[in-house]
Amino acid sequence: MNIKIEKLIKQFAKLPRVGTRAATRIVIALLQDKTGKSESLANALLDAAEHIHPCPNCGVLTDSKICEYCSDTARQNGELCIVRDLSDVLVLEKSGIFRGRYHVLGGMLSGVDGITPSDLNIANIVSRIEKEKINEIIFALPNTVEGKTTQQYIISTINTPDISFSELASGVPLGGDLDYIDDGTLTLAFGGRKKL
Amino acid sequence: MNIKIEKLIKQFAKLPRVGTRAATRIVIALLQDKTGKSESLANALLDAAEHIHPCPNCGVLTDSKICEYCSDTARQNGELCIVRDLSDVLVLEKSGIFRGRYHVLGGMLSGVDGITPSDLNIANIVSRIEKEKINEIIFALPNTVEGKTTQQYIISTINTPDISFSELASGVPLGGDLDYIDDGTLTLAFGGRKKL
Numbered sequence: 001m002n003i004k005i006e007k008l009i010k011q012f013a014k015l016p017r018v019g020t021r022a023a024t025r026i027v028i029a030l031l032q033d034k035t036g037k038s039e040s041l042a043n044a045l046l047d048a049a050e051h052i053h054p055c056p057n058c059g060v061l062t063d064s065k066i067c068e069y070c071s072d073t074a075r076q077n078g079e080l081c082i083v084r085d086l087s088d089v090l091v092l093e094k095s096g097i098f099r100g101r102y103h104v105l106g107g108m109l110s111g112v113d114g115i116t117p118s119d120l121n122i123a124n125i126v127s128r129i130e131k132e133k134i135n136e137i138i139f140a141l142p143n144t145v146e147g148k149t150t151q152q153y154i155i156s157t158i159n160t161p162d163i164s165f166s167e168l169a170s171g172v173p174l175g176g177d178l179d180y181i182d183d184g185t186l187t188l189a190f191g192g193r194k195k196l
Numbered sequence: 197m198n199i200k201i202e203k204l205i206k207q208f209a210k211l212p213r214v215g216t217r218a219a220t221r222i223v224i225a226l227l228q229d230k231t232g233k234s235e236s237l238a239n240a241l242l243d244a245a246e247h248i249h250p251c252p253n254c255g256v257l258t259d260s261k262i263c264e265y266c267s268d269t270a271r272q273n274g275e276l277c278i279v280r281d282l283s284d285v286l287v288l289e290k291s292g293i294f295r296g297r298y299h300v301l302g303g304m305l306s307g308v309d310g311i312t313p314s315d316l317n318i319a320n321i322v323s324r325i326e327k328e329k330i331n332e333i334i335f336a337l338p339n340t341v342e343g344k345t346t347q348q349y350i351i352s353t354i355n356t357p358d359i360s361f362s363e364l365a366s367g368v369p370l371g372g373d374l375d376y377i378d379d380g381t382l383t384l385a386f387g388g389r390k391k392l
Contacts, residue, residue, distance in 0.1 A: 001286060004259050008244050011237050016221045022213040028282050029212050030241070031248050031257050032302055038245035041207050042238040045226070048204050049234035052227050061227050063200050086224050090197060106228055 059104035059121040061086050069102050076100050080134045084108060084141055092140065101132060108146040109153055122154060129160050139167040255300035255317040257282050265298050272296050276330045280304060280337055288336065297328060304342040305349055318350060325356050335363040
């Protein structure tokens, strides 16, 4: 195969949720296109890479000085929802379930991948608690070992009295058939059963 | 959501095998990365878009004047394998099953998508037949209505005597369990059954 095409396929294949097969299809579609899709995508990417940065307050990716969530005066202070990345913010915003403030970590602590607290946006949670009068921290992190480890670590760094911590409930998803649910979820759902 | 990020996600979501969810993850991963992945991908794309073009003889994407398959003197003339795009060439090359010449159409005829013969690399098949002394044309097109329509159209444009046409066999794939095979394939496999 042509070396330039091969290199491009390899770069696409490294993106999340894209394997070599999908990357091959993507690259061929882009290079066969005669309407300038490749240039337009490349330029949009360069433009975003130049202007987009994490909000210095909460970590949400933005091209403004302060992101749209931190600068929105209609949102309530008091509740801080800690998430892994911007896609979690988007999911929560779409649901309309939360109208407080966000804090984006930019990843999870991971021994395997060598991600330590200093790689994540953890340090300024403490200063936000005081400045923004946070009284509840809601962890909306992935329900995984890494998510729980990260959550425990963050709790251990905070010694503000009168602050409450919560995490999203674990259990059987809506419409979930017990046949299709893994043992871990079932154990959590059983342990967290509610009296009727 | 930030407009620049939203635009970028929309562009990624239009790529084959990438939906909005995958596009969101890809864009966030790229913009969160601090090692210059976005710039590197964008520049590789611009470089490829500038230098890669279809081979004027066979349509394979290349950055040379004539592609590696057409310029390979070790390959046999005589057999011409007609495929949809470069990914099909790669699959056939990987299998090592074919050592003749390729002809890449760059798509399939499609009433729905408005793809007509002039959008595809069909016109110079006739001149290749004479120039390269082709005596067999092997259609390795998708086993779909569009694939068959395209194949019939190409056959109708060729009136060279003594040229033979063939297509890949249809049937039950190796290791295929009849339980899992669709009716169309089963009908083809039955109709094409072989005497033992």
